[in-house]
Amino acid sequence: MSQDLKEAALEYHAKPRPGKLSVEITKPTQTSRDLSLAYSPGVAEPVREIAKDPENAYKYTGKGNLVAVITDGTAILGLGNLGPLASKPVMEGKGVLFKRFAGIDVFDIEVNSESPQAFIETVERIADTFGGINLEDIKAPECFEIERALIEKCNVPVFHDDQHGTAIVTAAGMINALELQGKKIEDATVVCLGAGAAAIACMKLLISCGMRSENIFMLDRKGVIHSGRDDLNQYKAMFANDTDKRTLDDAIDGADVFVGLSGPDLLSADQLKKMAPNPVVFACSNPDPEISPAVALAARDDLIMATGRSDYPNQVNNVLGFPFIFRGALDVRATAINEEMKVAAVNAIRELAKEPVPQEICAAYNVDSLEFGKEYIIPKPMDVRLLDVVPAAVARAAVDSGVARLPYPAHYPLKSMDDII
């Protein structure tokens, strides 16, 4: 990151008021009558109604449009385990995106927990306050058990964004990129650098989209995950490949696809040059990708390149997923965000990239036009049509797969933020 951008980022967060989120009042509070409705004595009435039937919390409080973004700060972007307080700018940032793109209110909660069990107990105890739980930046392998336990214990949908949000957006971008490069997903050989939350979920979803597990070479800090290793946790072991490849150098030779979900500057130009013709490179580590687009495009010009960042073409980032997926899930009061809903989101996102792009979206990105192709494989986050297609697809899938507690919303599809109820 340039010195200018670093300074601007600190200034942005500090001024004129520290942070990026605040709480707003949604009802009149001007008169003593207003206060006697909002507070004592009037507030006693919704209290009694909720005590009689917990469902009334959706009728009388903000629960139905409120998501908790919760972390323990153990895997903050690609910066590592810097603790819960340091993660707060990212969690506030997720809150900004939920609100800006899908009108969802967020409390960011950074938990100082000494163990996964303590974290699980903390979240379980506060979960009923919210309409949904978005787990964020919790490292593998602990994140898998944390999510499993919380899905079981909580009455509202629990979704680990780094796993499923990332996987949905990666799958959408990958299907489009492979199509553009003239490659079939079932034939593509893939190097996945990283074997954590995001990497494991991305590879699982790609396999359910047709990729072959024997064609995937996953690497952690110790190299290729292969069947001869005896140091693999159960999640990595699912990707143990029966191969004699041991290093990134070995694995990248002739590969069609590179997916980076690990850390900065781990793929060299020389390694990139060893990939098959017309490769797909998703260097998705934030804030610094596994290889910078400038280095990659200088090394070869036949690739499709994506990063997780907002300042390059092809932003493969879970921001395209979580706001819209939760919008759809909340609006049908889904009890879970299941596989059917995830696949519906993949298809909605990838199909949108093939639609003509309205001029106002191009203007937001300061370009004359955007057209499905090597530099536009996936929609832009500012594309308001995401709010139209993704919540509708997710809500429909929730209804059809039996996890919705409300019917498909009469006010769908959402054409703008003003349509959100």
Ligand SMILES: NC(=O)C1=CN([C@@H]2O[C@H](COP(=O)(O)OP(=O)(O)OC[C@H]3O[C@@H](n4cnc5c(N)ncnc54)[C@H](OP(=O)(O)O)[C@@H]3O)[C@@H](O)[C@H]2O)C=CC1
């Ligand atoms: N673009 C997007 O939307 C998203 C991007 N990401 C990015 O993915 C990365 C991982 O996040 P997440 O999965 O949540 O974190 P985790 O802590 O769960 O996983 C990190 C993984 O990266 C591996 N890794 C780290 N350094 C190296 C290295 N030098 N060589 C090989 N492997 C390495 C770790 O290996 P080991 O197991 O050996 O420790 C681990 O498997 C981050 O950079 C994050 O920003 C994450 C979510 C969304």
Ligand SMILES: CC(=O)C(=O)O
């Ligand atoms: C984008 C995101 O969630 C991450 O890098 O962790």
Ligand SMILES: [Mg+2]
């Ligand atoms: Mg994250």
